[in-house]
Amino acid sequence: MGDVASQSHDELTEMARLCRIDILRMTHEAKSGHPGGSLSAIDAMVALYGTDFRFDTSNPDWPDRDRFIMSKGHASPAMYSLLHQMGVLDVEDILGFRTLGSACQGHVDMVWTKGVDFSAGSLGMGLSFGLGCSIAAKMDSSERRIWVMLGDGETQEGQVWEAAMASSYHNASNLRVIVDRNRIQNDDFMAVQMEVGDIGEKFASFGWNVLEVDGHNISELIEAINWANQNESAPSAIIAHTIKGKGVSFMEDNPSFHGKAPNDEELKIALEELS
Amino acid sequence: MSAPSEGGASRDGYGRGLLRLAKDERVVVLEADLGKSTKSCHFREGFPERTVSIGIAEQNMMLVAAGLASSGKIPFASTFAIFTERAFEQVRNGIARPGLSVHICGSHGGIHTGSDGSSAQSIEDLGIYRSIPKMTILHPCDDFSAEELTVKLLNNEGPSYMRTARNKTSRIYDGDSARNLEIGKGSTIIEGRDVAIISCGVMVERSIEAARILEDEGIACSVIDMHTIKPLDLELLTDLAEKCGCLVTAEDHSVIGGLGSAVSEWTAKNKPIPVEMVGVNDRFGESGGTSELMTMMGLDAISICSAVRKCINRKNMQ
Structure with a gap:
């Protein structure tokens, strides 16, 4: 992703701030959507596209691009904000979020949006899809890398572990996962709903390389991404410890903003905090 | 292996x-x-x-x-x-x-x-x-x-x-005749004007058997191998409905949702003619030999023959 990759740490931090503003504006405009998990995931996504991730903004369908599979598809505002900040989507697209005919569907959709590699919306499927992309890349002797963004609540789906097992068995060394470990799911904290325990340890037990990082520290994230790219002995999982709703005081660590848009007053306060 | x-x-x-x-x-x-x-x-x-x-x-x-x-x-x-x-x-x-x-x-x-x-x-x-x-x-x-x-x-x-099916069935095609098959186009095995038996899978051979039994009774059946359930061959269905005036479907599948449903959905809207469905009547199967099970579940030539007679009666009463 040439354009983003050449940017400095400060520029990426600024980009993440602009993405957060987009996330809030589009969910406010739509009066629906999932700001909490978008705000927790966005720093890792900006960091990824800020490394040597292969993506051409003028040709998002380039067959040999690296893949980014947003398995937690409800955090679509994060994906759209990033594509907007990179110039793939325009402001009308993102403000049309969730409206009839919009390029920005409620959940990320590869049919509707340029630059989206997976049609998500049902949790637990993205890692399997990523494994399919990984196997295809190896069959083609292509160097493309496959990145999958998982939610931590999503790891309650058994299919995630079917895919983790198969990725190791098939030596999917070009496959990487980032887990957005914000500890909150739809209804409440995971500790209340269904705590999954040490996610990193679980991936490690399936033969994955695992690294735990602060999911809001751009430098740490970039180091982790580079570590994964340099450690191709096995598939890699980066457990990004995050705060749901990060960047907006009243949304932080607040389960009620998993799937609720900010109202007029809340948007005003949030934008002031991000200014 | x-x-x-x-x-x-x-x-x-x-x-x-x-x-x-x-x-x-x-x-x-x-x-x-x-x-x-x-x-x-x-x-x-x-x-x-x-x-x-x-x-x-x-x-x-x-x-x-x-x-x-x-x-x-x-x-x-x-x-x-x-x-x-x-x-x-x-x-x-x-x-x-x-x-x-x-x-x-x-x-x-x-x-x-x-x-x-x-x-x-x-x-x-x-x-x-x-x-x-x-x-x-x-x-x-x-x-x-x-x-x-x-x-x-x-x-x-x-x-x-x-x-696909686990067990062997009679061959309906050989290598040459199968080459003419096209996805979305039903295949006419037997032509007859009194009724069309539209079947798929293992029920095609049973439909042919039924047609032979009915021929002795003076009933001329068309038998169709509707190997493509979707998209359904509507051109063929239209021809059969106009030519025969009644249809029987035969499938090793529930009568809810499969070939019989697909044909009925189309006739109800386009050609409201009698349709009888041979299939699994909203129940589960059980262990047993294939032949005895198929008979017990009403998935045999005898059941198709009964459905044909009933269907023709309905047509004649219209």
Whole structure:
């Protein structure tokens, strides 16, 4: 992703701030959507596209691009904000979020949006899809890398572990996962709903390389991404410890903003905090 | 690796079809520990580098296939028909919604599967996949037609589901006649003007048997191999409805959702003529020999004959 990759740490931090503003504006405009998990995931996504991730903004369908599979598809505002900040989507697209005919569907959709590699919306499927992309890349002797963004609540789906097992068995060394470990799911904290325990340890037990990082520290994230790219002995999982709703005081660590848009007053306060 | 079963079962045709497709480097085969049964094992033997073993994890298999398809491969994924159903939502959301050309084969479909019992006898697969937009649904009647239709899936855009049968059936086609088959075009086996028996899968041979019995009674039946349940051959249906004036459907599947439903949905709206459905009447099967089970469940020539007589009576009373 040439354009983003050449940017400095400060520029990426600024980009993440602009993405957060987009996330809030589009969910406010739509009066629906999932700001909490978008705000927790966005720093890792900006960091990824800020490394040597292969993506051409003028040709998002380039067959040999690296893949980014947003398995937690409800955090679509994060994906759209990033594509907007990179110039793939325009402001009308993102403000049309969730409206009839919009390029920005409620959940990320590869049919509707340029630059989206997976049609998500049902949790637990993205890692399997990523494994399919990984196997295809190896069959083609292509160097493309496959990145999958998982939610931590999503790891309650058994299919995630079917895919983790198969990725190791098939030596999917070009496959990487980032887990957005914000500890909150739809209804409440995971500790209340269904705590999954040490996610990193679980991936490690399936033969994955695992690294735990602060999911809001751009430098740490970039180091982790580079570590994964340099450690191709096995598939890699980066457990990004995050705060749901990060960047907006009243949304932080607040389960009620998993799937609720900010109202007029809340948007005003949030934008002031991000200014 | 077990020896391949002798010809005649549609699953054998699927296995041979995959081998014919192997020259296309885009073709990839996925297995969920049942390659010996679905007959993808022959492809695996010849082309291990293009065979992906997923283990007993059907949900994962469907999305791995989707990822391969999104990367330019043409995946053929098979397991038992009943176990594809475990991954219904994966097929719906992960494959069909983005319109990916993943070709799913469910073998051992229907009551015909026999002694494994009701847990293995998929009687709803055609119905549930038929309800998904963009999917092509196939249920060939013998090995030659299964082979040919498998080969023709290569250039069929979008996702598909093909049901094959475990056990041998009489061959309806030979290698030459099967080559004329086209996805979406029903095949006329017998022509007659009194009634059309529209059948699929293992019920085609039973429909032919019924037509022979009825011929002795002076009833001339058309028998159609409707190997493609979706898209349904509406041109042929229109011709049959106009020519015969009544239709009987025959399938080794629930009468809810499958071929009979598809035909009835069309006639109700377009040609309100008598339709009788032979199929599984909203119940589960049980263990038993194929022949005795099929008879017990009303899936035999005798049941088709009864349905035909009833259908013609209804037509005559109109």
